[in-house]
Amino acid sequence: MPELPEVETVRLGLAPAMEGRLIDSLELRRPDLRFPLPKGLAQEAAGRRIVALGRRAKYLLIDLDNGRTIISHLGMSGSFRIETEKEGATPGIFHHERSKDERHDHVVFHLSSAGEKLRVIYNDPRRFGFMDIADRASLDEVAFFKDMGPEPTGNALSSAYLATRFRDKTQPLKTALLDQRLIAGLGNIYVCEALWRSQLSPLRKARTLVAKNGRALPRLAELEEAIRAVISDAIAAGGSSLRDHIRTDGSLGYFQHSFSVYDREEAPCPRQSCTGIVRRIVQAGRSTFYCPVCQK
């Protein structure tokens, strides 16, 4: 479920296992994910120390001690899990539950710290994910990030900013908000949820939230607040579910969330005293869930 909040939760879960550790080796079990893995990635990572884990939108950033950063995107089905050496067991035997299909373990970070070894494994059945490596100092110029919009919870997102971007847009709100060049990190679920929270129809044209003089209308300010709230609530929920998930199977990337409209076709609208029924429509090839009664 990797939209921004899920990637942030993955980052928080991986940080204690990865930060400060030495990469003994990076094992690439196939030459490509969605794209070919960069030539020399394994050689470049081996022997480096991980200094920090970061995130930009839905991208996980693994900072190495040589000024390089491994860029990892989980696509639709990517996840990480951590395997530790079992206490008192034969060295080299790693404890984990075999809940993931190991055919799809594509990249393995072999890590160590003070003799203690562990593995961080990237699993991705659909292989829509990808990895790359770039200079940390010029990350903003790499193709992935070059035209990317602001983070949905950061200071750069404001109703004034959205007004400038929505002003001439005839696109429906749903597709506009999925555009990573406008806001980076929203995906199908949280766009549906933010529109429901702000009682805006996903079909409404983006420019109808901007006044003739180019200023944000009040409803655009409400949308901006809803986006912020939906994302920060989801990050908080991910953080609270993290402990349980690590304890059960060591995997990071999929979490239980409950949504107001997403994947709730035919359910009653959860808004107090709203009589609507959640509908599913298709916009730009993606499912949109919304309440036709309270979202206008």
Next chain:
DNA sequence: CCTTGAACCTGGGCGC
């Protein structure tokens, strides 16, 4: 520029 649709992959769920 704008928009939609297909493509990339595998797996799960459902109807028959």
Next chain:
DNA sequence: TGCGCCCAGGTTCAAG
């Protein structure tokens, strides 16, 4: 038990 079909959290490219 199996087969065929539809669907899925993202991104990118081609075509209209």
